Amino acid sequence: LRKNLEDFTGPRERSDLGFVTFDITADILNGKKCIFDWNVKQLFLYLSAEYSTKNNALNQVVLWDKVMLRGDNPKLFLKDMKSKYFFFDDGNGLKGNRNVTLTLSWNVVPNAGILPLVTGSGHVSVPFPDTYETTKSY
Amino acid sequence: CRGSAMDLFGDLRRMNKRQLYYQVLNFAMIVSSALMIWKGLIVVTGSESPIVVVLSGSMEPAFHRGDLLFLTNFHDDPIRAGEIVVFKVEGRDIPIVHRVIKVHEKGNGNIKFLTKGDNNEVDDRGLYKEGQNWLEKKDVVGRARGFLPYVGMVTIIMNDYPKFKYALLAVMGAYVLLKRES
Numbered sequence: 001l002r003k004n005l006e007d008f009t010g011p012r013e014r015s016d017l018g019f020v021t022f023d024i025t026a027d028i029l030n031g032k033k034c035i036f037d038w039n040v041k042q043l044f045l046y047l048s049a050e051y052s053t054k055n056n057a058l059n060q061v062v063l064w065d066k067v068m069l070r071g072d073n074p075k076l077f078l079k080d081m082k083s084k085y086f087f088f089d090d091g092n093g094l095k096g097n098r099n100v101t102l103t104l105s106w107n108v109v110p111n112a113g114i115l116p117l118v119t120g121s122g123h124v125s126v127p128f129p130d131t132y133e134t135t136k137s138y
Numbered sequence: 139c140r141g142s143a144m145d146l147f148g149d150l151r152r153m154n155k156r157q158l159y160y161q162v163l164n165f166a167m168i169v170s171s172a173l174m175i176w177k178g179l180i181v182v183t184g185s186e187s188p189i190v191v192v193l194s195g196s197m198e199p200a201f202h203r204g205d206l207l208f209l210t211n212f213h214d215d216p217i218r219a220g221e222i223v224v225f226k227v228e229g230r231d232i233p234i235v236h237r238v239i240k241v242h243e244k245g246n247g248n249i250k251f252l253t254k255g256d257n258n259e260v261d262d263r264g265l266y267k268e269g270q271n272w273l274e275k276k277d278v279v280g281r282a283r284g285f286l287p288y289v290g291m292v293t294i295i296m297n298d299y300p301k302f303k304y305a306l307l308a309v310m311g312a313y314v315l316l317k318r319e320s
Contacts, residue, residue, distance in 0.1 A: 060219035062239040090242040
């Protein structure tokens with residue numbers, strides 16, 4: 001699972017807003033078996049950013065999500081994706097934050113039964129710059 | 139052979155008071171046991187409503203109207219992005235089943251989070267109370283841990299067609315009261 005990205009931040013009102021572009025290369029498996037067994041109806045995949053700020057000990061923001069139905073290819077090869085949702089911080093904790101971690105996780109939706117949340121192995125750290133972008137080039 | 143309606147009247151006349159009371163007690167026991175099981179589930183899961191029916195299509199294609207969800211609400215379970223929570227907006231009775239997309243947790247354990255239905259374009263801020271931007275732990279009824287498709291449709295039909303509900307109750311009541319132990 002590998003992701004590369006570039007980013008810059010811009011203030012909106014009084015909260016930091018981060019912009020992230022990313023690539024996702026992933027192969028979703030269940031241990032060594034195919035993830036789509038007889039009782040898996042679909043997967044809900046989501047890319048979340050997790051980080052700490054002065055304001056909040058833990059922050060998690062979902063940047064992107066996708067429904068993967070049974071029958072779809074479990075291998076993902078996405079490039080230059082923009083985040084689906086605005087990456088607002090609760091405060092100004094993105095500026096200069098070197099420790100924002102992106103992980104890919106998924107919710108297994110069975111035909112009937114338990115609904116587990118699984119986090120993929122592999123994650124990437126996104127360091128945010130110390131200054132705000134003033135030109136809108138996103 | 140006599141018709142079934144005649145049989146029914148025959149049964150009723152033959153039943154004396156003692157048998158009637160016995161049947162009523164039987165019925166009451168069944169109802170009490172069901173209630174006890176429900177209360178037991180509330181205690182074991184920590185949720186005030188451990189089984190809920192999905193009422194809208196806002197979580198499709200994962201859940202559809204009529205699906206049944208099983209919830210837990212353990213106090214020590216942290217709320218994390220990606221989890222499916224059932225919550226109630228302050229002042230409203232209807233539980234909503236959506237996914238957590240943002241979490242901000244302070245060092246002292248204070249959590250505020252934002253939800254969104256998978257099938258909705260926008261987050262749930264429009265559903266919250268006027269001026270409310272975040273949900274808190276107290277708004278949570280439970281976390282969805284398991285699900286059964288279609289089974290909850292019975293509840294929805296009973297809600298939308300009250301005559302069906304009464305007919306069902308009448309049939310169940312008649313069966314229990316008239317069933318005779320051999």
